[in-house]
Amino acid sequence: MAIIEKLHILRFRNLDNQYLEPNTNINLFIGGNGQGKTNLIEALYYLGHNRSFKSKNIKDVVPFEKEFLQIDAVVDDVRVLLKKSKNKNTILFNQQKVSSNSRLTHLMPIQIISPDRGFVVGGPPKLKRSYLDWGVFHVKPDLLKTYKSYNKALKNINTLLTNNNTKQLDYWLIQIATLSVEISSARADYIQKLKKTLKKPQFGPLKELIKQNNKFDFHLQTGWTKDTNHIDQESIYKYLIKNRGSFAKLKHLNYGPHKATIDYYFNNQNEQHLSRGEQKKLSIFYWILQVLMLVELNIKPIVLIDDISSELDQEKIDLILGFLIKLEVQIFATDIGNKPLSVDKKIATIYQIDKGIIVKK
Numbered sequence: 001m002a003i004i005e006k007l008h009i010l011r012f013r014n015l016d017n018q019y020l021e022p023n024t025n026i027n028l029f030i031g032g033n034g035q036g037k038t039n040l041i042e043a044l045y046y047l048g049h050n051r052s053f054k055s056k057n058i059k060d061v062v063p064f065e066k067e068f069l070q071i072d073a074v075v076d077d078v079r080v081l082l083k084k085s086k087n088k089n090t091i092l093f094n095q096q097k098v099s100s101n102s103r104l105t106h107l108m109p110i111q112i113i114s115p116d117r118g119f120v121v122g123g124p125p126k127l128k129r130s131y132l133d134w135g136v137f138h139v140k141p142d143l144l145k146t147y148k149s150y151n152k153a154l155k156n157i158n159t160l161l162t163n164n165n166t167k168q169l170d171y172w173l174i175q176i177a178t179l180s181v182e183i184s185s186a187r188a189d190y191i192q193k194l195k196k197t198l199k200k201p202q203f204g205p206l207k208e209l210i211k212q213n214n215k216f217d218f219h220l221q222t223g224w225t226k227d228t229n230h231i232d233q234e235s236i237y238k239y240l241i242k243n244r245g246s247f248a249k250l251k252h253l254n255y256g257p258h259k260a261t262i263d264y265y266f267n268n269q270n271e272q273h274l275s276r277g278e279q280k281k282l283s284i285f286y287w288i289l290q291v292l293m294l295v296e297l298n299i300k301p302i303v304l305i306d307d308i309s310s311e312l313d314q315e316k317i318d319l320i321l322g323f324l325i326k327l328e329v330q331i332f333a334t335d336i337g338n339k340p341l342s343v344d345k346k347i348a349t350i351y352q353i354d355k356g357i358i359v360k361k
C-alpha cells in the first residue's frame with residue numbers, strides 16, 4: 001500500500017505551512033500559472049526521493065531567503081519527516097533517524113507523469129534507465145547494492161583510464177563484468193515481466209488511449225555491443241580486455257549497463273518516427289503499465305500527474321483516472337482549470353491553489 005494520509009509542507013519553494021489530509025483516491029489541484037501546482041507535485045516527489053526531478057540544486061527548492069526545506073507526512077501509518085539545508089540532511093521515520101534515501105523510495109513508490117520530467121517514449125536514454133530502474137528497484141530492492149558497487153567500479157575505471165594507470169584496471173574490469181551481469185539480468189527479467197503485463201486483459205482498456213489497431217513493442221538494449229552476451233561474465237570480460245586500448249584512448253568506459261536504454265516500437269515503427277503527441281500518449285501508457293505491474297505484486301504506487309489537461313482531453317483523463325481508481329492507487333493531479341474537468345466528487349477532493357496557498361473546494 002502507499003497512501004499519504006497527512007501532508008504538511010512547512011517549507012518548499014512557494015509553499016509555506018500548507019497542511020492537507022489527502023483523499024485516498026483522487027486529489028485534484030486547480031490553479032493558474034505560477035501558483036504552485038508543479039511545486040506541490042515536486043514536493044511530493046521530493047519526499048519520496050530526497051531529490052527533485054527538476055533541479056539538482058537544493059538552493060532552487062528551498063524557499064527564497066530561507067535556509068532549509070521541510071516536508072512531513074504520515075504514509076501508511078509511518079510519520080516521515082524530511083528536513084534539508086545546504087549542509088544538513090535529516091530523514092526521520094517515527095522520529096528515528098534514517099540514513100538511506102532508498103527507505104523513502106521504498107515507503108513511497110512514486111510514479112510521476114510530468115512534462116517537466118520529459119517523456120520516456122522518444123526520450124533520452126537517461127530517463128529510460130530511470131524508468132527501468134524504478135521498476136527493478138521496487139521488484140528487487142536488494143539490487144540497489146549492486147548498482148552502488150557498479151557505479152563505484154565504473155568511477156574507479158574511468159579514473160584509472162584518465163590517469164593512464166593500467167595496473168589495477170584488470171581487477172576493476174572483472175568487478176564490472178560480474179556486477180554488469182547481475183544488473184542486466186535483473187533488467188531483462190523486469191522487461192519480460194512488463195511484457196507479460198502488457199498482454200493481460202486487465203490492461204486492455206488502457207490501449208484505448210491510442211485508438212488504432214495497435215501493436216506495442218519494446219526491447220532492452222543492455223549497453224553492450226551485440227557480440228557480447230550480457231548474461232555471461234566471461235564474454236563481457238573478454239570484450240573489455242580486447243578493447244582496453246580504445247577505452248584508454250577515450251579515457252572512459254563507453255559500454256555497459258550505465259549506457260543501457262529501451263527502444264520502443266509502435267505498429268512496427270521506431271519511436272523516433274512517431275509524432276510528439278503519440279510519444280506523449282505512449283509514455284503515459286507505459287508509466288501506467290508499470291503501475292499495474294507493481295499493483296499486481298502488491299506494491300501500490302502513488303501517482304502524480306502534473307498539468308493533466310495539457311496532456312490529455314476529458315475522455316482520456318476519464319479513462320486514466322478510471323483505470324487508476326480501479327487499482328486503488330492514490331492520485332495527485334494538477335490542472336490549470338481552463339476547461340471544467342468532471343471528476344466524481346465521491347472519490348475526489350478538489351483544491352484551489354493560489355500563490356502557494358491550498359484551499360479545499
Ligand SMILES: Nc1ncnc2c1ncn2[C@@H]1O[C@H](COP(=O)(O)OP(=O)(O)O)[C@@H](O)[C@H]1O
Pocket residue numbers: 012013014015031032033034035036037038039040059060061062063064
Ligand atoms: N525557491 C523558491 N522559493 C519561493 N518561491 C519559488 C521558488 N521557486 C519557485 N518559486 C515560485 O513558484 C512559482 C511557480 O510555481 P509553479 O508550481 O511552477 O507554478 P504552476 O502552478 O504554474 O505549476 C513562481 O511564482 C516562482 O516564483
Ligand SMILES: [Mg+2]
Pocket residue numbers: 037038039306307
Ligand atoms: Mg506547472
